[in-house]
Amino acid sequence: MKLDSSKLSSGVRLALSMGAAAIAGAARSAEAQTATGNAEQHEQYFETIVVTGSNVRRVDTETANPVITIDRAAIERSGKVTLGDLVQDLPAVTGPYTNPRVNVGGGTGASTVSLRGLGADRTLILVNGHRYLYGDVNAIPAAAIERIEVLTDGASSVYGSDAIGGVVNFILRTNYQGAEFAANYGISDRDDGQRVGYHFVFGQSTDKGSILAGVDYNKFESILASNREFSKNAVYYYYGAAHVNGGVSYTPTGAIQLPLELKQQFGCPFPFATLKTLGQISNPPQLEDFRCFHPATDRYNFQAVNLELTPQERSSLFVVGNYKLTDHVEAYVEYFHNKTESAWQISPSGIGAALSRVVISAQSYYNPFGVDFGPDSFDFRTRLLGNGNRIGNYSTQVDQATAGFKGAFDDGSWQWNAYFNYGHPKALYHTSGYVDASRLSPGLGPSYKDGAGNLVCGTDPALGGSGPVAGCTPFDL
Secondary structure, three states: OOOOHHHHHHHHHOOOOOOOOOOOOOOEEEEOOOOOOOOOOEEEEOOOEEOOOOOOEEOOOOOOOOEEEEEHHHHHHHOOOOHHHHHOOOOOEOOOOOOOOOOOOOOOOOOOOOEOOOOHHHEEEEEOOEEOOOOOHHHOOHHHEEEEEEEOOOOHHHHOHHHOOEEEEEEEOOOOOEEEEEEEEEOOOOOOOOEEEEEEEEEEEOOOEEEEEEEEEEEEOOEEHHHOOOOOOOEEEEOOEEEEOOOEOOOOOOEEEOOHHHHHHHOOOOOEEEEOOOOOOOOOOOHHHEEEOOHHHHOEOHHHHOEEEOOEEEEEEEEEEEEEOOOOEEEEEEEEEEEEEEEEEEEEOEEEOOOOOOOEOOOOOOOOOOOOEOOOOEOEEEEOHHHOEEEEEEEEEEEEEEEEEEEEOOOOOOEEEEEEEEEEEEEEEEEEOOOOHHHHHHHHOOEEEOOOOOEEEEEOHHHOOOEEOOOOOOOOO
């Protein structure tokens, strides 16, 4: 009987892993079998398999290193529209990696892969066995993928130090005949986090070659952390105990370090004061506008305005093709283009005299405490709600093209592959809501009202001062 080579390929691919040699041939044998009552000959065909993490082409037995395979059917069943969401669900992916759920330190819409907790820099990403030249696997269109092979053991002996954690190889679809269109829609049970997407794929295949092209689009709306019970509060861990609603002392009403005599005058258990009511203050401010700062109730919950899911919009275009020039030489090309728009959001900027190295003069018109605040004196912490939330917007474009020739010598035991691999990522990044402390500082220096009642920077000449400073506007933190 004739063996089914596709079933043999699937069975062996699941378990094969690294080899040490770089050459081996495609095996093909014809074996004469004599059935009872006839002498008809039958052939056995063994398909050549190239396993992720190895340069050995072989058809023999299994080896020890595990390769996890996610086929096209599993990708479609998962309902995932980005490869990052799919791969990061694997148990072997642990440790430091980013995805669209990472707001602080993320927000680019990117998903990286960290195998065995060794970091994305030690996990090698391949596309059809070629190095992927950009770390975001979401930029690879999911509609173009035939299967994903994950080598969960180190492959540094084959690929180098960037494969110490392992290898993820995205195999593109080939020999596809026909066309397909798919659309998806999703929304959470809280009526947020809406997701829409679609893809269109067209392919043509002949005995000489094939071509596959398509487009892929998906868009995710953001989810505020305050809309989920598990993420709406800042949580701190001190000495093994969790403190909910911990927040920070950089609050809109301020946390102002008091000198000893004022601490005693206020009767504060902690040496900090805060504004009694935000927006209600004398002009100029008076000590009566402030009260003691209580850490248990006055800290600022920055988590409430953070994002649980960052917004992103992604468009992709891809083309994959191959053509047999001769019986032993094949030309191939792979190209994909991705554009991603994404963003992050965190709380308004906090500023402190100690950490931000701004100095609030004791002679400021807006300083009723009679002492300097700065890195070498007393601390003054506040949060600038008037600036609005800090927001980052990313526009990222990725192009990667691979073109080459591959083939075998006459007997097929030696194979060769020559190709050119080009990648070009481009990103535009814009942030808002931050404070330039160097431009803020002059307005926090000495200030007074002149004879015309105008508030100016400088020291009052009537009191022996030097007079107004040009180009400076006093600022009330």
